[in-house]
Amino acid sequence: QVQLEESGGGLVQAGGSLRLSCEASGRTFSGYPVAWFRQAPGKEREFVAGITWSGGRTDYVDSVEGRFTIFTDNTKNTLYLQMNSLKPEDTAVYYCATTGRPYKLVSRGSHDYTYWGQGTQVTVSS
Secondary structure, three states, rough: OOEEEOOOEEEEEOOOOEEEEEEEEEOOOOOOEEEEEOOOOOOOOOEEEEEEEEOOOEOOOOOOOOOOOEEEEEEOEEEEEEOOOOOHHHHEEEEEEEEOOOOOOOOHHHHHOOHHHHHHHEEEEO
């Protein structure tokens, strides 16, 4: 059983930083893409950033490029999202996700991800 557990969300002022963590268990993640999505109230869930677990290929949505960094610690089986220069529009519930099959590339489509965490709230005040 694959399980993902996020942590690290909270309330921060605009311009501040947060680091989200996603601890994975239940399966080796080598070769499986992992990603962060977010969902703001009244909006659809959107792709934020993704990475192939061991290959290091990354992809970011334009709105976070240069401010957010996605990376993994294979020794801890943990995915991270370092968020800097946060803006009020970054406010959302953030979810980590991984695929059910190995892929070489990162997908931006939520339908390609089988396993999801429970989400962690990020609130950025102006």
